[in-house]
Amino acid sequence: GQNIDQPTEMTATEGAIVQINCTYQTSGFNGLFWYQQHAGEAPTFLSYNVLDGLEEKGRFSSFLSRSKGYSYLLLKELQMKDSASYLCAVRGGGGSYIPTFGRGTSLIVHP
């Protein structure tokens, strides 16, 4: 089975930096995804990590440590529109390439 943990809710100030953590325990590992989901809308893909290290994409970066079973999503220069849920999803072993989703972290950005 797979177990994925991320904080339920976080708050931050516009213009600041926030780090959303995700820890996981899986049988095998074939990649970790971050998705953004605004209230009532579909999740949209943000990032994918399969090797250790930092992947940077504009204001968003994602980090992975496979040995620690740990990832984080870093959001810089926060904007009000970044208020959303952030979903961590892990693809375990077995070759089916089906990811398991964490419960999501609701980020509230205030002025």
Added chain:
Amino acid sequence: DADVTQTPRNRITKTGKRIMLECSQTKGHDRMYWYRQDPGLGLRLIYYSFDVKDINKGEISDGYSVSRQAQAKFSLSLESAIPNQTALYFCATSDPTGNGHEQYFGPGTRLTVT
């Protein structure tokens, strides 16, 4: 136009009724999925299909069935709806040649069973 569409977008039905949720995609992807989302529980996989002849159960398939009518269409049925099936349902597709098989989600169907 949206690449992954779902109909209906909202549905209210009564306990015991049969209901079908439909999903269509124009992305040309072979892999399609059905998820439900409940507050505080995240996305949970109901069924998935790797091609027209391949259907697989997910972690919460009881009470649901699916049909893959074509590469572009994947329908989810609730044979006899019950109130605890009230949820937001998402269809998704993925491309095994893409960026780690990232998934593309439809806009969702909000289902209420009274």
